Amino acid sequence: MTDWASPAAQSVRRLVYQTFAQQGRAASPAELAGELELDPAHVLDALRELHDRHALVLTPAGDAIRMAHPFSAAPMGFVVRADDQFWWGGCAWDSFGITAALDRQMEITTCCAGCGRKLVYLAGPATPPTLDAVVLIPRPARQWWDDVVATCSAIRVYCRRTELPTHAESVPLLTLWQLAQPWYRDRLDQDWMPQPASVRRRLLDNVGLASPFWRLPD
Numbered sequence: 001m002t003d004w005a006s007p008a009a010q011s012v013r014r015l016v017y018q019t020f021a022q023q024g025r026a027a028s029p030a031e032l033a034g035e036l037e038l039d040p041a042h043v044l045d046a047l048r049e050l051h052d053r054h055a056l057v058l059t060p061a062g063d064a065i066r067m068a069h070p071f072s073a074a075p076m077g078f079v080v081r082a083d084d085q086f087w088w089g090g091c092a093w094d095s096f097g098i099t100a101a102l103d104r105q106m107e108i109t110t111c112c113a114g115c116g117r118k119l120v121y122l123a124g125p126a127t128p129p130t131l132d133a134v135v136l137i138p139r140p141a142r143q144w145w146d147d148v149v150a151t152c153s154a155i156r157v158y159c160r161r162t163e164l165p166t167h168a169e170s171v172p173l174l175t176l177w178q179l180a181q182p183w184y185r186d187r188l189d190q191d192w193m194p195q196p197a198s199v200r201r202r203l204l205d206n207v208g209l210a211s212p213f214w215r216l217p218d
Helices: 007-023 029-036 040-052 092-102 141-146 148-153 173-184 197-206
Strands: 065-068 078-082 085-089 106-111 118-123 134-137 169-172
Touching: 007 029, 007 040, 007 065, 029 040, 065 148, 078 092, 085 092, 092 106, 092 118, 092 173, 134 173, 141 148, 169 173, 173 197
Parallel strands: none
Antiparallel strands: 078 085, 078 106, 106 118, 134 169
């Protein structure tokens, strides 16, 4: 599966993730073109290819990076901090993904989506979250990429003091931490490639998320 994307797209993807990891922000297409010595039009083509393959998410205009899971280019309700650097997590799950991808224990700050109370907890690859809470999953897995930004925006933490909405699935925060480790820990690898659907289904099954709600499309 080494040919999952064109060589140019794979090079662009590596630099996108390197910039997020090191600087906590999205690289612009112009920056990517300059660093990789590529024609700007070819960079935009590569970014659109990566978007179509769900390897990152572009803005609605298609001219900038909105997300490169687990990183977000804009605030989405989660701040992941280590020392004097921070990253925006796309959701409760992605926040753990950042700690997995960067292989560091970090402080995660968000608020309860039910009562608004500020929540701060530690987590890392070997450190389960220091918060007993649940997470709302707004729509079945097969619908996540219908609007992935909206999906991520709604994967929020609820403290045990509040009642969850009844229209969606909920899982323990600890379960998403367990899932994030194998799902995201290779995201910065130079030779990264998408996990096959069969592998992702197995990862979900391994943490007890085996109901039809969690069935990914092939």
